[in-house]
Amino acid sequence: MTDINAPIGVFDSGVGGLTVAKEIMHQIPNERIVYFGDTARVPYGNKSKETITKFSRQIVRFLQTQKVKAIVAACNTASAFALDEIEREVDIPMIGVVKPGVKAALKATRNGKIGVIGTEGTIASRIYPQYIKEMNPDANITGKACPLFVPLVEEGLWRDPVTDEIARRYLAELIDIDIDTLVLGCTHYPLIRETIGKVMGKGVVLVNPAYETARELKELLRRRGLLREQEAKLGDDMYQFYVSDSSEKFKQFANSIIKYGILSAKTINIEKYERSVEITGWRKKY
Amino acid sequence: MTDINAPIGVFDSGVGGLTVAKEIMHQIPNERIVYFGDTARVPYGNKSKETITKFSRQIVRFLQTQKVKAIVAACNTASAFALDEIEREVDIPMIGVVKPGVKAALKATRNGKIGVIGTEGTIASRIYPQYIKEMNPDANITGKACPLFVPLVEEGLWRDPVTDEIARRYLAELIDIDIDTLVLGCTHYPLIRETIGKVMGKGVVLVNPAYETARELKELLRRRGLLREQEAKLGDDMYQFYVSDSSEKFKQFANSIIKYGILSAKTINIEKYERSVEITGWRKKY
Numbered sequence: 001m002t003d004i005n006a007p008i009g010v011f012d013s014g015v016g017g018l019t020v021a022k023e024i025m026h027q028i029p030n031e032r033i034v035y036f037g038d039t040a041r042v043p044y045g046n047k048s049k050e051t052i053t054k055f056s057r058q059i060v061r062f063l064q065t066q067k068v069k070a071i072v073a074a075c076n077t078a079s080a081f082a083l084d085e086i087e088r089e090v091d092i093p094m095i096g097v098v099k100p101g102v103k104a105a106l107k108a109t110r111n112g113k114i115g116v117i118g119t120e121g122t123i124a125s126r127i128y129p130q131y132i133k134e135m136n137p138d139a140n141i142t143g144k145a146c147p148l149f150v151p152l153v154e155e156g157l158w159r160d161p162v163t164d165e166i167a168r169r170y171l172a173e174l175i176d177i178d179i180d181t182l183v184l185g186c187t188h189y190p191l192i193r194e195t196i197g198k199v200m201g202k203g204v205v206l207v208n209p210a211y212e213t214a215r216e217l218k219e220l221l222r223r224r225g226l227l228r229e230q231e232a233k234l235g236d237d238m239y240q241f242y243v244s245d246s247s248e249k250f251k252q253f254a255n256s257i258i259k260y261g262i263l264s265a266k267t268i269n270i271e272k273y274e275r276s277v278e279i280t281g282w283r284k285k286y
Numbered sequence: 287m288t289d290i291n292a293p294i295g296v297f298d299s300g301v302g303g304l305t306v307a308k309e310i311m312h313q314i315p316n317e318r319i320v321y322f323g324d325t326a327r328v329p330y331g332n333k334s335k336e337t338i339t340k341f342s343r344q345i346v347r348f349l350q351t352q353k354v355k356a357i358v359a360a361c362n363t364a365s366a367f368a369l370d371e372i373e374r375e376v377d378i379p380m381i382g383v384v385k386p387g388v389k390a391a392l393k394a395t396r397n398g399k400i401g402v403i404g405t406e407g408t409i410a411s412r413i414y415p416q417y418i419k420e421m422n423p424d425a426n427i428t429g430k431a432c433p434l435f436v437p438l439v440e441e442g443l444w445r446d447p448v449t450d451e452i453a454r455r456y457l458a459e460l461i462d463i464d465i466d467t468l469v470l471g472c473t474h475y476p477l478i479r480e481t482i483g484k485v486m487g488k489g490v491v492l493v494n495p496a497y498e499t500a501r502e503l504k505e506l507l508r509r510r511g512l513l514r515e516q517e518a519k520l521g522d523d524m525y526q527f528y529v530s531d532s533s534e535k536f537k538q539f540a541n542s543i544i545k546y547g548i549l550s551a552k553t554i555n556i557e558k559y560e561r562s563v564e565i566t567g568w569r570k571k572y
Contacts, residue, residue, distance in 0.1 A: 040337045041327045046440075048532035050553075051326045151437040154332075165448055246334035267336075271557040 002069045002092070004226055007032035007240070008217070009063030009071040011056075014042035015250060016150075016187030017074030018257045020097060023214040024072070025239070025258075028221070030228045033239050034066045038270060040244035043150060044077040045119025045186065052121065056082035060090060061273040062242070068092065069226050072217060076101075076118050076185050076209075080125040093220055098122075100216045101183045101209030102131040108205040109181040112139045115174040117196075118185030120145045128185065142177060146170045146186075153188045154253075163192060167199045175200065183207045191257075241265040288355045288378070290512055293318035293526070294503070295349030295357040297342070300328035301536060302436075302473030303360030304543045306383060309500040310358070311525070311544075314507070316514045319525050320352045324556060326530035329436060330363040331405025331472065338407065342368035346376060347559040348528070354378065355512050358503060362387075362404050362471050362495075366411040379506055384408075386502045387469045387495030388417040394491040395467040398425045401460040401490075403482075404471030406431045414471065428463060432456045432472075439474045440539075449478060453485045461486065469493045477543075527551040 010021045014037045021035050036059050038044075044052050056078045063071055071094045073079045079096025087094040105114045116128045123145040132141045148166050157163045174182065182204055184190055190208045197206055221227040232238050243250045247265035254265070296307045300323045307321050322345050324330075330338050342364045349357055357380045359365045365382025373380040391400045402414040409431040418427045434452050443449045460468065468490055470476055476494045483492055507513040518524055529536045533551035540551070 040333060040341075046535075047326060048535070051531045055326075148437055148441055151434055155434055162448055162451055245337045249332075249334070 002224075002226060003067070004069070004228055005032070005230065006067050006069035007034045009034050009036070009060075009066060009068035010074050011036040011059045011063065011071070011078070012038070012075040012187060013044035013077065014039050015253045015257065018254055019187050019190055019208075020072065020074035020210045020213055021239075022258050023210040024217060027214040028218050028227070030230060030232055031221075032228070032237070034063060034068055034242070035240065036062060036242045036270075037250060038244050039246075039250055040270070043119070044075055045121050045150065046147065047077075047121065049081040049121075049125070052078055053082040053085055055270075057086055057089075058270050058273040060086055060094075062268065062270060064090070064092075065273075066240075070094070070217065070221065072213065073097065074187060074210075074213070076187065077121040080118075080122045080127040093224065095213065095217060095220060097187070097209040097213045098127055098185075099131055100212035101185060101207060102128060102135060103216075104207045104209065104212040105181050105183050106132065106136050106139060108207055109139065111178070111180045112136075113177065113179040114139060114141045114181045114183065115179040116141060116143045116183040116185045117146045117149075117170065117174075117189065118143070119150070120147055122185050128183065142174060142179065143185075144170055144174055146189075149192065150186065150188045153191050158192050159194065163195050164199070167192070167195050171196070171199050179204060181205045181207060183209065185209070242268050244268065244270040288510075288512060289353070290355070290514055291318070291516065292353050292355035293320045295320050295322070295346075295352060295354035296360050297322040297345045297349065297357070297364070298324070298361040298473060299330035299363065300325045301539045301543065304540055305473050305476055305494075306358065306360035306496045306499055307525075308544050309496040310503060313500040314504050314513070316516060316518055317507075318514070318523070320349060320354055320528070321526070322348060322528045322556075323536060324530050325532075325536055326556070329405070330361055331407050331436065332433065333363075333407065335367040335407070335411070338364055339368040339371055341556075343372055343375075344556050344559040346372055346380075348554065348556060350376070350378075351559075352526075356380070356503065356507065358499065359383065360473060360496075360499070362473065363407040366404075366408045366413040379510065381499065381503060381506060383473070383495040383499045384413055384471075385417055386498035387471060387493060388414060388421060389502075390493045390495065390498040391467050391469050392418065392422050392425060394493055395425065397464070397466045398422075399463065399465040400425060400427045400467045400469065401465040402427060402429045402469040402471045403432045403435075403456065403460075403475065404429070405436070406433055408471055414469065428460060428465065430456055430460055432475075435478065436472065436474045439477050444478050445480065449481050450485070453478070453481050457482070457485050465490060467491045467493060469495065471495070528554050530554065530556040
């Protein structure tokens with residue numbers, strides 16, 4: 001029996017997934033969260049499917065040692081490359097950010113022309129077009145990789161002529177084909193939402209999958225009878241943060257995204273969560 | 287006895303170190319090379335000393351299994367954070383790119399005012415000022431981190447108004463203090479040497495540590511009687527390339543740096559080269 005009071009595991013390549021964690025905190029405030037950011041190996045966006053699957057598998061194993069009741073892959077690249085394979089290996093529910101983003105985009109579009117921007121990996125995986133075609137064969141989707149957006153965000157150039165110029169270059173082809181909906185397919189992109197919106201123009205709806213992901217997680221927990229009713233009390237150990245690199249740096253950036261005081265970020269050795277490590281509750285299906 | 291025909295180990299966080307490998311191939315063409323690029327965990331520049339030391343130690347252990355006769359840390363961040371500690375643990379000579387860069391800068395400067403640009407990690411380590419002060423207490427050195435240069439190079443914007451603009455911002459303070467010598471303290475930077483040179487102006491000498499590193503390596507091998515005399519013959523297995531992520535991507539970028547056909551890049555699991563792994567010739571000093 002799964003413990004209803006168990007935490008939800010949320011992971012990302014680094015700090016970006018905190019935008020998803022924040023949305024979960026907002027929509028289901030009674031839920032406890034264990035967050036893992038793979039800051040020693042970030043970014044994921046320009047690495048291979050094999051490598052991202054291996055990293056994600058190690059993280060899922062770590063989260064299982066934390067006895068989580070569900071896992072959210074808050075990273076688009078991990079959702080695109082690794083989720084399908086890993087969810088078959090574990091006996092707790094897993095959700096990613098891609099499907100929720102696709103659903104939100106299909107709800108928002110009026111002319112059926114959807115754009116999606118993301119890392120090289122996410123776009124090359126062609127997972128967005130695949131899901132969209134599955135849900136609505138008439139919809140038309142165009143992907144565009146924007147590799148410089150993450151470094152620009154991390155350099156703090158959220159509102160800057162250089163970011164404007166790069167956005168104009170990346171987005172030109174999406175404007176040309178007259179999309180009316182754009183999925184922000186990387187957790188960093190909502191942070192430059194204003195720049196992207198300005199370039200795309202007012203007629204284009206920007207979809208942030210974080211909101212829809214938290215909504216879908218809530219729905220999933222409710223359906224399985226796993227939604228925590230108990231209200232969070234002062235002194236509860238609600239949120240725990242783990243990282244693979246130094247926790248100091250993580251806390252700095254994290255605090256610019258989440259206002260909750262991230263006091264307890266701990267560094268762990270993620271590489272040791274290998275296939276050979278014995279993990280309670282781990283179900284071998286492969 | 288070290289085998290004079292053994293290869294030289296060269297490592298980097300990814301592809302950038304190939305600029306150093308290329309210089310070694312050019313200056314000591316009889317030497318065999320085993321190159322490792324940590325493409326699964328790249329970049330190193332924004333990660334902590336602890337993480338970079340751990341990664342570098344794994345790589346050094348891997349290179350030792352390849353029976354190398356010397357090791358070159360071709361990455362500035364690894365040279366800055368990890369070299370001092372790791373060279374005490376191994377019984378083969380190791381050199382980095384920082385000391386050679388410092389020597390070249392001290393030779394080049396006329397007014398004693400030297401600038402160094404690099405990753406956040408390299409600049410924060412303050413290793414360049416430390417070495418320069420040791421070699422010439424009168425010299426004046428100013429460091430500046432340029433985190434966007436690597437993503438801009440990797441996006442191919444080697445000659446581009448955006449790179450010009452970012453370079454003007456990063457370098458402004460170095461121009462203001464009237465340096466006459468600038469160390470390109472990251473292996474990617476020589477690829478935008480033209481942009482950096484244009485912004486700094488003709489009076490400023492740009493120092494690429496790769497040249498001096500290869501020269502110093504040659505000198506070191508000669509001193510220890512390890513310089514390979516035997517001329518490379520057609521069919522010799524001269525250069526081997528290993529990476530931690532997919533080798534396909536590596537080969538693409540690598541071939542834009544080195545014209546030698548990189549046919550044999552292999553992916554290895556670098557994480558398994560842990561302290562507990564038994565390695566022949568490994569001398570425990572700690």
